[in-house]
Amino acid sequence: MGLGQLALELIMGFFSLLLFTRLIGKTQITQLTAFDFISALIMGELLGNAIYDDNTGVVEILFAISVWGLLIFAIQLVGQKSITFRKLLEGEPSLVIKKGVIDRQALKKNRMNINEFQSLLRDKDVFSFREVEYAVLEANGSLTVLRKPEFDAPTLKDLSLKLSPKSLPILLVSDGIILDQDLLKISKDESWLKTELEKQGYVNIDNIFCAEWREEDGLFVIEKDQLINES
Template sequence: MDYLLITGKLVIGIVFLLTIIRLLGRKELAEMTPFDIVYLLIFGGILEESVYDDKVSIWMLIFALVVFGLIVFVIEKVAEKSDKARIVLMGTPDYIIKDGKLNTKRMDRNMMEMEQLRIMLRQQGIFSLREVKDLIIEPGGSVSINTYARYKPATVGDLKLDKPEEDPSVLLVDGGFIKEDMLELVGKSKQWLYDRLAELGYHDTDKILYCEWSETEGFYVRTYDDTTDAGGRE
């Protein structure tokens, strides 16, 4: 097989790989969703099968990579615009521990054993479950932990302060779209969200870039006008 042909295919593959990574956004490996990883595996398979197959021309490789890139782009856009599609394609955070209580069904769903959970905690510098108030498995498999206030550095117990426990915040509006799964998690309705936002002066969720809420801290809202370019959505 012509060495120049192999070289050309590899160069084209690298160019398209960088393009697809740009489409996925700049993410660390731990931040990637399962679908992001699938994209890269499929891409690797396409390139591997074509590089050393002299029946696959450079133009055939370019065509396959262009089609693949368009599919990735469309799926990313659909997931961005549709909350239900995002849940199916990208997954959602899973509360394994909430308010100090284990959810064994979600542990089973994530195929997690107790010792695996303890290993995750130790890797975060936590050596007892009694310290953990909330533990969340993110879509990419990383772990987010909220410990009880008395176990945090410079604890309020040491300072003899009476501070209430902090609840983790949940993202209720993302890019103008209401996250119904998060509302269900905190036991709230869309009407409740509309009413509370209206009280704060936000009457149109389409103009909200980011809205999080916690029981202890309340709402934190940023609109598209709050961005550095203040240009709204594209």
């Protein structure tokens, strides 16, 4: 196989897998179940074998990825319509702590020992079983925890404090470049941005690493000079 043919197959395989991942949705990455993990392994194996097989060309690679992708898509579609089929493929959550009591059978069913369970709890900033009222082991292996009232962090409502509205920050300048599309999201223009920056003493936009805007507290700017440069 020539280097040109290998490069072409790698490029085609890369973009095919990227398109496939976008089509099946974000859960493939953010909520990796056992079925998703196996699917990812098979896709990588198919592509790897196809690329380094001299008898396999671009058409065969695309065909293999397409067939496997359609199979996964069809299975996910059936899973959306059938709860039983979905549970069979993805599993279901397990209640491992109920009203402060650990369900040993649930732990055994999920083949989890006490040390692994403690590790998952520490990931949730829980360092003692006595703090937990309910704990659910999700199908993707993550743990969801509901603390006991006496160990739960108080909310603003609990403290009777005044509630302030929150908004998502919008990045307006990135590495010295003004992001016009993001300016349009807040119904502003470059002239407004430059005026606001000058009010804070920022004249040279090229020296701005990033500038984000939030409705409740305005602009927050980080200059390139403020960054730590490691040699």
